[in-house]
Amino acid sequence: MQTFLQQVINGLSLGSIYALLALGYTMVYGIIKLINFAHGDIYMIGAFWGYYVINTYHVNFFVALISAMIISALLGMLIEVLAYRPLRHSPRITALITAIGVSYFLENGMSFLFGADTRDFPQAVAQHNYHVLGITVSNIQVLILVTAVVLMIGLQLIVQKTKMGTAMRAVAVDPEAAALVGIDPNHIISFTFGLGSALAGAAGVLIGLYYNSIDPLMGMTPGIKAFVAAVVGGIGSIPGAAIGGFVIGLLETGVQAIGLSAYKDAAVYIVLIVILVILPSGLLGKNVKEKV
């Protein structure tokens, strides 16, 4: 029971990182139907920014987190304007290849400029372990979980309650109709990229704090896992992405805990395929009927 609870705590910490990343994928996919392959690399940039400001200016953790979110948001919007906007009316597979190009560019550009070696992320928050009911919870795990939940609630409020959020949902449903009622789709798409990238930047700083190591290729695998999480939750659905992230995180730690860590990636993909075969649009996705 204790081991089980311990693994749940570990799974929730990892899951909140996946969930934060998955939210960006799901929002961007919901609005322009693009698998933004560069999303994992924005998470990497967020982690590197956190590393840079903490080491150079010795700022505290929250300043690093907020500034990484702002930098990531700006970068995400810049990428959208330069690389994706010219392809708004091209075949979707073209935009996908461009996204892969952007991802290669960020990974290799960072390796070229700052070296491909792994660095130690500074300990901006001293680690304390709490022992509750026989399980060990570190303050960093609590911090990750709380930050992730606060950001998710904030996102849900933005999307559901603000004017910008309403416009986002309108563009996701029908960009042309939204344009007719005076919403500028380009403006909204930029905003969506900004929001998603900010969450990815936050996830990058949090993972740096949790695992203590960052490198230019760190975004690849979590990026793909987070996309799987978004698909499992039902792509386009914000609560779905959050649930999908936690499901994948718990699954991975669970498989690792029973001694099959070599197969943890396979387990994630088997669950993905099974869920897609049973529920083709994911756990919370809307099933769109095709009309003849």
Add this chain to the structure above:
Amino acid sequence: MATKWKAALCWLALAAAGFGLINVLIGVGVIDTFIENMLVTIGINIILATGLNLIIGFSGQFSLGHAGFMALGAYATAIITSAMPTVGGFYLSVAVGIAIAMVVAVIIGIPTLRLRGDYLAIATMGAAEIIRVILNNLKITNGAAGMFNIPALAGWPTVYVMVCLTTLMIVNFARSRAGRAIQAIREDEIAAEASGIDPTKWKLAAFVMGAATAAIGGSLDAVYIQTIAPGNFGIMNSIAILIIVVLGGVGSMTGTFMAAAVLGVLDTVLQSFGALRMVIYALALIAIMVFKPSGLLGRYEVSIRAWLDRKGVNNAASNSNRAE
């Protein structure tokens, strides 16, 4: 003689001429081992990418798991040729690789081909990753270290002949009844189904065909490079093949040839840039996509038959002019 046979003879002559040309150029020393290496890589990429183009461009199914099937062929060859290091053993291993890839493609395809678009892409990607994880953990495949000292049983002539054969097979498949059926499904699945085409059956046929050619590519890769590891067959390798297809133009086999050649040459030229290589490659990729969104050739195909037909029409027209 029917134009059909004339066109076929022309292609045969072209293929033979190409073979002769490479032979002569190697003889006089224009093609050194460096360039020969590049040509073989281009050839293997053509085999892989034409198969993927059949799946993506002709049947309209977005598969991101091509490297998984390639891995099956590569491992079949590595395991069989280490026991039977003869040319016969190599061809046996190619056949076994194809058979395994086809069976696995059926197993993966039946549940996943019901999915559409990006969902299919992500499911096939997952399936390929599962193959990779299994190869990574089996004893017979030597785990994550991979297999080395695979006997060098195929040089550029084998690769050249295989490129011609697989292309012939795929182009003929695309022009046959099956090819017309899968193109009808690509354009409108419901309309195709209403006219009596079974979408699942034909989509699966294209998927299995693509998987079989991927296995051939994998086998050739194993005996040419002589070292394979599960890490060579990950998502990024599937994406590398996808890039060739999209860059050339989805649905254009000529485009696939051209893109494989362009990328192969670009890669060789960029070797001298060291760490900047991938940065330039990435920028080139973004630039081509932004300025030429439909790929280098769109859906254009070079067809000797169409050219002969046009010439025939012109001749007939000029003949009838003379008769008047």
